Amino acid sequence: AQTVTQSQPEMSVQEAETVTLSCTYDTSESNYYLFWYKQPPSRQMILVIRQEAYKQQNATENRFSVNFQKAAKSFSLKISDSQLGDTAMYFCAFMKQRSYNTDKLIFGTGTRLQVFP
Amino acid sequence: DSGVTQTPKHLITATGQRVTLRCSPRSGDLSVYWYQQSLDQGLQFLIQYYNGEERAKGNILERFSAQQFPDLHSELNLSSLELGDSALYFCASSVEIMGTGELFFGEGSRLTVL
Numbered sequence: 709a710q711t712v713t714q715s716q717p718e719m720s721v722q723e724a725e726t727v728t729l730s731c732t733y734d735t736s737e738s739n740y741y742l743f744w745y746k747q748p749p750s751r752q753m754i755l756v757i758r759q760e761a762y763k764q765q766n767a768t769e770n771r772f773s774v775n776f777q778k779a780a781k782s783f784s785l786k787i788s789d790s791q792l793g794d795t796a797m798y799f800c801a802f803m804k805q806r807s808y809n810t811d812k813l814i815f816g817t818g819t820r821l822q823v824f825p
Numbered sequence: 826d827s828g829v830t831q832t833p834k835h836l837i838t839a840t841g842q843r844v845t846l847r848c849s850p851r852s853g854d855l856s857v858y859w860y861q862q863s864l865d866q867g868l869q870f871l872i873q874y875y876n877g878e879e880r881a882k883g884n885i886l887e888r889f890s891a892q893q894f895p896d897l898h899s900e901l902n903l904s905s906l907e908l909g910d911s912a913l914y915f916c917a918s919s920v921e922i923m924g925t926g927e928l929f930f931g932e933g934s935r936l937t938v939l
Contacts, residue, residue, distance in 0.1 A: 741926035741927075743926075743927070750932075751913060751932070751933055751935075752827075752930070752932055752933075753868075753915065753917075753930035753933075755927060758926065758927060760926070799867060799868070803926050803928075805926060811881070812858060812870045812873055812881055812883070813858070813860075813868075813870070813917075813928055814870065815860075815867045815868045815869075816867060817866065817867045818866075818867050
């Protein structure tokens with residue numbers, strides 16, 4: 709069974725600074741997706757960034773980037789130039805990819821990020 | 826706006842009662858997932874449907890059941906409610922079939938059991 713571990717329950721960062729959220733996962737699969745979702749106080753689940761396991765290049769979306777280490781089964785999220793609106797719960801998630809379709813998302817327990825002015 | 830619609834947004838009921846949560850997936854999405862998020866916890870997978878058929882089951886209680894209808898909307902039925910069932914229930918949909926792997930989430934239905 710796949711598991712996702714987020715070892716940092718809470719983190720804080722000052723506005724404009726950089727912060728890195730950690731995530732490790734366990735799987736025997738070779739084809740899968742990894743995601744970071746953001747859940748602000750509104751509780752809406754918002755996709756931040758997505759990485760296909762077969763791609764060696766780390767995904768980047770504006771101020772958000774990942775450090776994907778497949779051998780180490782590590783998938784960290786770096787937020788650069790942190791903004792107050794980045795304050796949220798961040799969930800790392802794993803999805804197994806089957807031949808012609810995908811599978812359920814498995815979530816970590818989340819990291820609560822507070823951005824201070 | 827993800828395109829996934831969930832109703833009701835909020836629901837307050839008493840122990841022992843039964844409620845139905847409804848989800849309309851994004852247009853064209855055949856797969857629907859239900860997740861439960863208890864207070865300040867991660868999302869727990871409950872059940873997945875694909876084009877009307879149950880595809881996968883997670884830690885869903887026997888008191889809970891779901892179905893996906895021919896028009897692809899889905900309902901999650903929760904019965905004999907207990908205080909511990911109070912949670913945010915999310916529905917998500919995806920394209921599947923060589924899709925991007927991304928799930929699109931609704932805004933959730935917040936259930937409070939008193």
